[in-house]
Structures are given as C-alpha cells and as structure tokens.
Amino acid sequence: xxLSARVDYALRAAAELAVAGSTPVTAVQLAESQQIPPxxxxxxxxxxxxxxLVRSQRGPDGGYWLAKPADEIxxxxxxxxxxxxxxxxxxxxxxxxxxxxxxxxxxxxxxxLRASERSILESVTLAHIxxxxxxxxxxxxxxxxxxxxxxxxx
Numbered sequence: 001x002x003l004s005a006r007v008d009y010a011l012r013a014a015a016e017l018a019v020a021g022s023t024p025v026t027a028v029q030l031a032e033s034q035q036i037p038p039x040x041x042x043x044x045x046x047x048x049x050x051x052x053l054v055r056s057q058r059g060p061d062g063g064y065w066l067a068k069p070a071d072e073i074x075x076x077x078x079x080x081x082x083x084x085x086x087x088x089x090x091x092x093x094x095x096x097x098x099x100x101x102x103x104x105x106x107x108x109x110x111x112x113l114r115a116s117e118r119s120i121l122e123s124v125t126l127a128h129i130x131x132x133x134x135x136x137x138x139x140x141x142x143x144x145x146x147x148x149x150x151x152x153x154x
Contacts, residue, residue, distance in 0.1 A: 001087075001117060003079070004082070005040075006082050007079050009036045009044055010048060010078050010081070013044065013048075014066070014078050015129045015130060016034060017030070017064060017065055018129060018130035019130045023063075023065065024057060024062055026064070027041055027063075027064065030045075030064070048078070051077075051080075052067055052068075053066065053067055053081055054066055055067045066126065069127070071125050071127035074123070074125050075121045075126075076121035086114055086118060086121065087113060087117060094110035094113075094114055119137075123135050123137070124138055
C-alpha cells in the first residue's frame with residue numbers, strides 16, 4: 001500500500017486537531033507543527049471540511065477543529081476523504097475486476113488485502129493517535145521485528 005503525500009499530511013494535521021480538542025487551530029499552526037507546506041495543507045483541510053471531518057471558522061478566533069469526536073474518526077475515514085477507496089486495481093474496486101485462467105485467484109487476493117487494510121485502518125481512530133496508544137491487535141503487529149524491515153529486493 002502506498003500513501004500519498006496528501007494522505008500523510010491529512011493524517012498528521014488531523015492528529016494535531018485531535019490533540020487540540022475543541023480549540024480551533026489555524027492552518028499556519030498546523031503547517032508549522034507538522035512541517036507541511038501551507039498552501040498544500042489549505043487544500044487538504046478544504047477536502048476534510050467538505051467530507052464533514054473538520055469544521056472551520058474565519059476570523060481572529062478562527063481555525064480548524066474536528067467535526068466529530070476523535071474516537072469517531074478512523075484513519076480510513078481520512079484516507080477515503082483525501083484519496084477515495086482504500087484499494088483499487090487499475091482504478092476499479094476489486095470486486096469489479098475479473099481475471100481469466102491462471103490469474104483468476106488474484107481478485108480474491110485483492111479482496112483479502114482490502115479486508116486486511118480495513119481491519120487496521122478502521123479500527124485506529126484519531127483518539128488512539130492523539131493518546132499515543134494503538135488498539136492491541138494493531139500494536140501486536142508492530143512487535144514483530146520483520147514488520148519493521150523492508151523485504152529484500154533480491
């Protein structure tokens with residue numbers, strides 16, 4: 001799975017908003033705290049606002065804050081708001097992609113991969129990130145040393 005820079009920035013900004021709670025945070029503050037290009041972040045915050053995940057207010061007391069409690073916003077929600085469905089194959093949902101002959105089982109692999117991504121990304125909320133405590137099944141996956149290593153390209 002590859003996460004775009006937009007998704008990475010959106011997740012980092014949303015984590016900052018989760019920590020801030022109901023206190024509005026300006027785009028400049030978010031950009032500085034996470035070292036995100038400000039103009040890029042403005043566009044991302046607009047997408048999150050249009051998706052109903054953040055709210056905003058203009059003016060001297062303005063800024064951005066989460067539109068729902070942090071424990072009701074999953075990482076999957078943020079990713080979908082920015083980049084669309086979690087897994088696509090040539091721009092299609094895996095259930096709409098068919099293969100012939102020896103490649104036929106690939107569709108099931110893509111479905112299983114999406115289910116695996118969902119099980120993690122839908123179970124981790126912004127509240128988990130803000131608290132620095134991941135759900136036990138996710139934290140358990142990170143204890144395997146092999147999870148921290150890139151597979152060999154040879």
